[in-house]
Amino acid sequence: MNLVLLENKDFIDQSHVMIKGRRFKHLTLINKVAKNDRMVCGLLNGKVGTGLITKISNNFLEMKICFDNDPPEPLPLTLVLALPRPKMLKRIIESVTSLGVKKIYLVNSWRVEKSFWQSPLLCEDNLRKYMVLGLEQGRDTVLPKIYQKRFFTRFVKEELARIAKNSLCITAHPKTKKICPSGENKKITLVIGPEGGFIDIEVETLEKQGFSSYHIGQRILKVETAVTYLISRLYS
């Protein structure tokens, strides 16, 4: 845990928090904190700062908190992702959150298995768990927003143009001739297909909405590798 993410309910007075449960266990067993240690802390959707550990008992600890900094800048990226298999989705949510992505659209596509949409992971509380892990990892406080879109064509035709307005519009697609640009460092809407890729008509639907298709070389990457690879490439 690189940052202790705090919520208002953790506060026992204006400048002290009490930490129990998962965070307490992680801090004592993994970070091995002791009294008078300092930890980086952050208020959910708020500032970051330092927590001085003032008390450790068997099942809780207390910290004196001082917030004095803003969280890191968000990445100006909207990620549109064909719903991956739940196990992979967990890791992707955590990693893109740690990378600073704040808007994620999970969309259907021809090659997305229907059963993926039934996964309990897609409940708000479960997704939030992996976002929180990503924030703790990346020393950030601002929860991403995740939207779920079950109808690809309707979403792309009716909503995507507005979402992607004034951004560079990119579809990652192995079967194309142009190599993905690098070091763009600006507002981007990035669409990534499922394992096996988008089918042709999906790529065309995206192209009609102004999305250019780019590959990332001869090698085909797993979706979770491709997501990190592309984000790094576009913001290098």
Add this chain to the structure above:
Amino acid sequence: MNLVLLENKDFIDQSHVMIKGRRFKHLTLINKVAKNDRMVCGLLNGKVGTGLITKISNNFLEMKICFDNDPPEPLPLTLVLALPRPKMLKRIIESVTSLGVKKIYLVNSWRVEKSFWQSPLLCEDNLRKYMVLGLEQGRDTVLPKIYQKRFFTRFVKEELARIAKNSLCITAHPKTKKICPSGENKKITLVIGPEGGFIDIEVETLEKQGFSSYHIGQRILKVETAVTYLISRLYS
């Protein structure tokens, strides 16, 4: 499976192979191949080409093979990685293999848990399994070489200078002031520490061997995310 990786023992005559077991199951259940379909194939450590499916039975299939291309260029990167937890190591081996890395040194470090070195994953056959998955994913044929180094200081002082000769020497380290360069596209030796990072004396030992330390921004990434992120950044 984006490439069917073949070995000499799969050949039943000069141009035909018989595929059983895991690859057969994957091709029929996931790729859903049928007679007369063509698949990208490659010979382990050799050429790539096409396989025409000539026969499918209940538990094997046969293909007529024509090799006509070289595998993709290897990445001119030597990766030196503090041994990660086994579950993560599997994914890292698979992803860096799919990215074209051919030389991997797994090294000890102060913050590497001793038990990780006891993992059965570190047997050659087990590591090979994940390299093969990476080759099938990335449409490559050339197995990486993985070396295991249990003594950090001895390895860095006695072997690393020779290994890293004529390459750009980089240690990824969050607690430093220089941002990691991007788009280097040349021979690089990249050292990545464990979760929690290298301790100061380890970074100094590396610096004495010519390794400069660079961070990748305010955000701290998990090792598996950092590996892909750094490779993409250095070769964008």
